[in-house]
Amino acid sequence: MKTAITEMFGIQHPIIQGGMHYVGFAELAAAVSNAGGLGIITGLTQKTPELLAKEIARCRGMTDKPFGVNLTFLPSFTAPPYPEYIAAIREGGVKVVETAGRSPEQYMPALKAAGIKVIHKCTSVRHSLKAEKIGCDAVSVDGFECGGHPGEDDIPNMILLPRAAEELKIPFVASGGMADARSLVASLAMGASGMNMGTRFIATKEAPVHDNVKQALVAASELDTRLVMRELRNTERVLQNKGVDRLLDIERERGKGLKIEDIHDQVAGVYPKVMIDGDMDAGAWSCGMVAGLIHDIPTVKELIDRIMTEAEQIIRQRLAGFLDGAEVKAPARAVA
Ligand SMILES: Cc1cc2nc3c(=O)[nH]c(=O)nc-3n(C[C@H](O)[C@H](O)[C@H](O)COP(=O)(O)O)c2cc1C
Numbered sequence: 001m002k003t004a005i006t007e008m009f010g011i012q013h014p015i016i017q018g019g020m021h022y023v024g025f026a027e028l029a030a031a032v033s034n035a036g037g038l039g040i041i042t043g044l045t046q047k048t049p050e051l052l053a054k055e056i057a058r059c060r061g062m063t064d065k066p067f068g069v070n071l072t073f074l075p076s077f078t079a080p081p082y083p084e085y086i087a088a089i090r091e092g093g094v095k096v097v098e099t100a101g102r103s104p105e106q107y108m109p110a111l112k113a114a115g116i117k118v119i120h121k122c123t124s125v126r127h128s129l130k131a132e133k134i135g136c137d138a139v140s141v142d143g144f145e146c147g148g149h150p151g152e153d154d155i156p157n158m159i160l161l162p163r164a165a166e167e168l169k170i171p172f173v174a175s176g177g178m179a180d181a182r183s184l185v186a187s188l189a190m191g192a193s194g195m196n197m198g199t200r201f202i203a204t205k206e207a208p209v210h211d212n213v214k215q216a217l218v219a220a221s222e223l224d225t226r227l228v229m230r231e232l233r234n235t236e237r238v239l240q241n242k243g244v245d246r247l248l249d250i251e252r253e254r255g256k257g258l259k260i261e262d263i264h265d266q267v268a269g270v271y272p273k274v275m276i277d278g279d280m281d282a283g284a285w286s287c288g289m290v291a292g293l294i295h296d297i298p299t300v301k302e303l304i305d306r307i308m309t310e311a312e313q314i315i316r317q318r319l320a321g322f323l324d325g326a327e328v329k330a331p332a333r334a335v336a
Pocket residue numbers: 017018019020021023042070071072099100101121142145146147148149175176177178196197198199200285286287288289290
């Protein structure tokens with residue numbers, strides 16, 4: 001399948017793995033790139049630019065295919081040294097950066113001077129247009145379903161993607177709620193040139209996280225995520241657990257007066273406890289509603305191959321079949 005995104009990034013399949021804190025290490029990024037997608041190392045999971053440089057080198061040792069680095073600009077107590085992170089990316093020869101959070105405008109000259117393609121993740125049409133205006137090469141349009149930070153507009157992809165298609169000139173991928181061939185074909189139908197997956201890639205053999213996390217995703221349904229930090233205008237979609245229940249109790253108690261310090265124990269330092277130790281009640285960690293569509297733990301290659309094979313079947317048989325007057329049943333449950 002050739003799309004504007006496969007051509008732009010020099011990849012075989014229009015599938016990107018979004019940056020994920022404490023998940024997007026070299027092992028996962030390389031597995032996705034080796035399977036023909038675009039793997040992404042999560043820049044800020046590496047505590048210093050020097051460590052990011054090492055992680056890039058490690059990934060380079062595992063794949064000769066293109067891969068990218070995610071740079072997230074979120075409110076934080078102490079701002080990371082972004083110019084040094086960008087230098088590590090440039091010197092590591094990485095040619096794709098996925099930006100997210102605040103606008104990357106300030107860093108665009110440095111990224112462009114290094115010949116880096118920038119795909120900015122946005123949760124609204126207006127932010128997507130801003131990304132286009134400041135010279136981003138593509139956007140990842142992240143609907144309300146997504147794991148992580150869906151923004152504050154609450155527009156699901158069924159509306160957001162066609163709206164983005166109406167306004168954008170640069171190519172975009174659909175992000176949030178993407179799990180399988182049905183997601184890919186629907187995204188293409190709504191104007192996207194590919195899809196970005198986060199949560200689905202955690203439940204793969206290569207994802208370097210504790211097995212409890214993968215099992216929790218298989219066990220979870222689409223009803224099991226919660227939105228936290230709304231009052232702080234830093235909304236995050238997370239998987240329900242005891243720590244998150246406590247967080248929501250505190251949010252209810254504090255109401256409009258909620259401060260980030262009030263929920264420190266439920267949001268700070270949670271990722272290593274969950275992803276490394278497998279402590280599933282530790283607190284808030286990002287997870288999408290798409291958990292309801294995750295029923296197995298395949299290898300990344302099995303997952304991507306299955307998506308591409310079934311996408312072709314849906315397009316050639318089910319969709320073309322409608323035009324020929326014969327309905328072909330859709331794949332009911334996408335498991336190996
Ligand atoms: C565990 C986890 C951690 C994430 N961490 C980041 C991050 O550090 N930076 C970022 O830009 N996006 C992050 N995301 C968002 C993903 O890149 C992606 O946009 C999102 O997962 C898409 O929605 P989906 O989970 O429904 O596929 C994270 C998502 C998950 C599930």
